[in-house]
Amino acid sequence: MADSRTSTITPPETKYLKDYRAPDFQIEQVTLVFDLREGVTHVRATSQVRREGAADAVLRLDGHDMTLMSVAVDGVRLTADQYQLEDHHLTLPHVPDQFELTIENEFDPAQNTALEGLYVSKGMYCTQCEAEGFRRITYFLDQPDVMATYRVRIEADKTAYPVLLSNGNNIEQGDLADGRHYVVWDDPFPKPSYLFALVAGDLAVLEDHFTTRSGAPVTLRIFVAPEDLDKCPHAMDSLKKAMVWDEQVYGLEYDLDIFNIVAVSHFNMGAMENKSLNIFNTKCVLAKPETATDGDFAAVEAVVAHEYFHNWTGNRVTCRDWFQLSLKEGLTVFRDQEFSADMGSRAVKRIEDVRILRQHQFAEDSGPMAHPIRPDSYMEINNFYTVTVYEKGAEVIRMIHTLLGPEKYRQGIDLYFDRHDGQAVTCDDFVAAMEDASGVDLRQFRLWYSQAGTPEVTVSQSYDAAAESLTLTFRQMTPDTPGQTDKKPLHIPMAVGLIGPDGADIPLQLDGENAPDDVATTRLLSLTGSEQSFTFVGVKEPVVPSLLRGFSAPVKLKSDLTAADRLFLLAHDSDSFNRWEAGQEIAAGLIMELVDDIAAGRPLHLDDGFSSAMGKVIGDLDLDRAFKAEVLSLPSEATLGQYRSPVDVDAIHQARKFVRHALAATHETALQSIYNACQTTGFYAFTPQAVADRRLKNVCLSYLMTQETPAVFTQSMAQFSNADNMTDEIAALSCMVNSAFSETRDAVESFYAKWRDDDLVLDKWFSVQAAVSKPETQDLMRRLIQHPDFDWNMPNRVRSVVGPFCGQNLTCFHDKSGRGYAFLGDVIEKLDPINPQIASRLVQPLGRWKYYDADRQKLMKATLERILALPNLSENTYEIVSKSLK
Template sequence: MTQKPQAKLLADYQPPSHQVEHIDLTFNLSPLTTRVIAKYELQANGAQSYVQLDGVDLTLISLKVDGQPHSDFTQLVDGIKINSVPESFSLEIETEIAPEKNTSLEGLYLSDGAYCTQCEAEGFRKITYFFDRPDVLATYKVTVIGDKSFPFLLSNGNQVDSGDLEDGRHFVTWEDPFKKPSYLFALVAGDFDTLEDKFVTKTGREVKLQLFVDKGNLSKAPHAMTSLKKSLQWDEERFNLEYDLDIYMIVAVDFFNMGAMENKGLNVFNSACVLANQETATDRDYHVIESIVGHEYFHNWTGNRVTCRDWFQLSLKEGLTVFRDQEFSSDLGSRALNRIDAVNAMRTHQFAEDAGPMAHPIRPEKVIEMNNFYTVTVYNKGAEVIRMMHTLLSEEGFQRGMKLYFERHDGQAVTCDDFVNAMADATNTDLSQFKLWYQQFGTPTLHIKTKYDAQAKTYQIDINQTHAKNDPVTEPLHIPVAIELLDESGEAIALKGAPLKQDKVLELTEEKQTFVFEDIGSEPTPVLLEDFSAPCLLEYEYSLSQLGHIAKYASSYYARWEAMQILFTQQIRAYVDSEDKNQTMFGELSSVLESLFVNKPDDLAILAEYISVPNFDTLSGGYDIVPVDALCQAIERLERQIADLLKTQLTEFYQNVQDSGGLSAEEVAIRALRNKSLYYLSLTAENVSDWLKEQANSSNMTTKLGGLKSALNAQHPLATELMQEFDTQWNHDLLVMDKWFAMHATSQSDKCIDVILSLYEHPCFDKSNPNRVRSLVGTFARMNPKQFHRPDGKGYELLGNLIAELNELNPQNASRIITPLLSFKRFDESRQEKMRAQLERLAGISDLSDDLYEKIDRALN
């Protein structure tokens, strides 16, 4: 890289130089020579004799100002500067682009022969010259011209015209009456199978629903359509928000950097987040599809109708919409399972990000490449910040705040402060201290101590909050700490004395606070930070007996799971710290594990979570220098001990409780526990071959993968044969093969890297497709610590080599899979040296992308 990229600063924000009320776009589609004509009126915001527009990889054909050719302009590396223009004028720009050559998958590109766009965050500048920033909102009229071999020519809004043209071509014109920024523009052209339905809104309007999928995939579309209808209904019932166009379209494409995109009225989805039937998709896939379809629909109001002023405000729409999709999933399914899922994402990924070189606030202060801030911090921690507001204000207060937010800002581009101010004003609550959550980074810690006074019958809770080492915020944060106190029999104790929000929430606003509860007859067991009421670390010296008590009796299923996680973590730390390789399991832990099968929860999927050991990333967060080998061995050891301890109970359940293959919550839960049972039984039981074969031959993908995963994890002699059979059966379906690639990537065998390299030549693998790369190499780097961190450094070399290739092919994808190398300072000296060597090699690439430069520079420096 010849010139160091310059960071953009939130503090430097300036309003746009001009406003654009409306833009007319005409596309004449061709793989190598697509012509784009853009026409719009510009009005200067003050005295301005020139206008500078964004544009990248464009061939300028013509430029007219007020209908006349205009030659006084300068083409820049990232745009065009048009000189000698009046205060108000019309502009017509014709450009040419080559979608077939666009492997970045930003702007207009080809996905298996279909044209599609991805404009968030800054892809529109690869289509035409314009203000490619979210605070320039305009209405759009779009005419798409293409060959009749592309029967569907789609864009945002409502269709207003169509017709045939000469030479076997045709056109369709779309008009979106709602102002939107350029990042929400969408165009899709192709030949698809179509699933149609309708939804009648609460005011009686009929909305046409269309789902476009590749030919032959129609049988995999109904679940996504059902999810869309549920989303429309839920948003009306829970948030009183009604859809506003006459049509809502979703298109599934194979080449897509993200999961999906909420373009107004025309969502473009990664096909992995749409296509599902029980033969090809897992129960987890069904859940994820429902959640993502909901997420993108919910953006219609939280992101589209009200959008971001600038990209530093990304969490304004993403954090809020993740909270909304989490609530959607919780209202429709198991609230406990969805909370476990959300907290696992925080502990596994977000806490690590907060502790690493890419740590940043949910509203970043500076950025080089905006794509690098589509992170678990902005999305998931952003959602936790919204959840804290919901906790403090109550559902009723939060809904009042949402109503005021839309009344004030519908049709505007606004900031995170605008959202918090609406919440504060609607509820007459001072949230000025709460706003610090938008500036801080790193994970805060709650240090808690308790004291019981038997004579006074009081129970005292002392809380001290501390910030992460490099957190720019040093003042106390506003933190809701939910609690429950359990008596000796496991009953919840009525909380009296200390002031509470929502009956069980302590409001922490100072660095140190003391809360005293009265009329406590005996020393209770505290359930602290219940349901993860704030994105904080908890330091409290729980005894093993207290954790066992919570695991058995807490009123929250989440709190019981959390107690199990702490028990597992303490056990694994004991193994890592001990030289005694014959050390047995804590008696309290074994007692709780056995009791779980005596008093099973109603939801067997929760039981499957209860007996699941925390993953490597979650556990490694507790160490300054991660003991890779000892930690991997401790996890394996504990899982084998669990398998030995529960062999009888797991065998009895597996043999006596059968799965009928349906999609009800009960049947999904049975599959979850049967798969977890087989996983453990494969580690210790004899004669599991028939069970492994039976599951691997199932017509239900969840059951089939459960068998394969168990065989691979146990390195069972059948594993190779079963994996080969899967390849033979499914190599015609790339999304299914992604699951096969991912299973190879998690193999504990020392041949894992050689197998991955050989799979580069597999007919189904394609380095230009983000799904293939994520499933094979992304999964390996994130979910196979034993082989990725192997002492010889070959795991790091594998990742580094692929990133070097992707730097030119798809920088955004390269930037997303580099994350496991960035926190190299958390490992021993030998591993640090090898990881650093890969980063330094990549830093030396002459044409290193901004996406990679930003992350590598922050990691090394």
């Protein structure tokens, strides 16, 4: 299907939050009839329309890539001179104040490679309407503050499409002539058009049941391709866990008789929360031990929960406009993070979330696409489904939870639903409910919604032995970002503790306060000024501050802690996150010192203190294995690249590789011992302990493989060949492909032969190869996109190749020759006409060109300019590239 495209001469229109105005018309009820036939789909949409604006306002409907057949008002068909048809709009200049509008149109979903609106995936009809996909189905007021009830009739061939699904309840079905049949669905809850969904296909179903705490029965169904039915039980279990959790933690019950999930192989996103009919990327719903890793199992659990939680935080209360996207996404990500923390290890979950935030969101905050969690403007809304809106948005909700406390936070959530159930509202409405329920003043805190960039907080300490006091002085600043300068101080919650020489936390009392009734050892400080000091009294001897416990705010923290202080925190901090953080800071500092040594031509040497500290972690038999695996995992190259500019890609890679090799050489016996101790026996189990065992075992294997000895390669090959689960199989393969052993090629080929018929596992095969940090990977990338199993129309397949190469394999992507940049330019040129959403997301690594040396800057900028000059470049990619070049 053709796409909304623009030339590079005339930029697409920019939409601004300040220009928002309520729609002049509302649509109260919609009746849709779909006639699905080979080569063409006919849609009849009948809407009950009511004027709410000025008497002379015209009705302007959105529409893309369809053939208009007829328009009727109150049953009277309009002539061509009674409406105006443009590329993207249908305008009716003269309509009554209340009327029935009937529109008929046609299009071919099979030609829709953009995967927005109604399209075909492996012979199955499915939809993706968020953010603006419904306008590709029929002409409509396609914006989230237009909420209507929907009744949908679907007609199709019964043999080819025995399953016909839409939102709500199935109220009627029957047979038609010529082997066709129909089903009618009715959704009693008003919803915006972006939550509309339709699926038609030959699907198998896993069915289960759930009874809400008030006694209402709910039928649960997961629809998949028949060959995938055995991969659904984990998703079903995850759904039921999420339903119980939402009742227990938020008091929220499901509100319909049925909840359906459908797994789709061609999908731009992870999943979509359409009311009662969630549509999922297969990657986020299918899992069994032989084909899915522990990470896949965890992702399925989290995404299933996320989309279910949207039933209230997104569906029952939705966003007024797309600038408010974080209203539903930030809140729901926070909810799914807390759910996952309760299902597994809270400490490890927090570490995982912060790692993602730092590696991806902090980078976004410092790049050309930096924006607040509530953006001020956009050209293409699909470009703002970002880590800032989602992950930083979740951190903002977490800070509200921290400032209010669990009880008042829950009161605020309850008030939010009481006030706004069934409405389309704003981020300000959410914060107002929190303020009103708790009595906490959040006026300054609101700046987190409108101010872009990552705040930088500097902390210094001063101990007064005579006064037995410790003063912590905080300074905050937020760097300039595109379109925003002269940032104001934010309200930053800073959780701190003080650790005495014996390694124990001491009770905290601020100067001027009465002695607290309890002996709290973590204190929440509110930073509201550019510079602010807090003095703790009763500090009888020097202590080590534990700052930003639990990562209580999404900031970059700098302090005057010494290397010895951080080693002390690594050994003793009671806050698991800060204990891990101390190790990461030590490792990052050490690696960056080695980067300097490489630049100066000095020989490399592993710091004895760091090696000893890591040895203690390795040898600590009482330390939780999941946490131990996190401590042993060094900061990624992408994270290290944020420490200074220009980024020395090659030196960072060499220094980090040296540290891993040196640690492995020093502690080889202990690492091997842990590897042996973590071997699991019996059937696979997705339990916290079993996951921790596999994680730690494979971290140890990755260290041991840095030695490249025949013995450890044989060990890796044995794990690869004998594994009964994908976690161990792909981990071993990942270790081997980075080695110099020729037998690795046999392993790569045997993996392909074994899994070539499983799309999701084959994606892993592509990804493992794209992440190999060797010069020959440059040529391999060209071969991978020419491989018979590579498909430009499958977002998962494209991401599996381009994502690891450009986002993880930094030495290859940033090769001085510029071949990596040229490769990405070629990919975007090919992909943009097919799927602009995916193209605009994959092009973004080029946007950080200013952070590299002059030669790389020139090559990256030239690639961006080449892309910008492409004829008919999509609005999606145009926005990213044009902003990157500023």
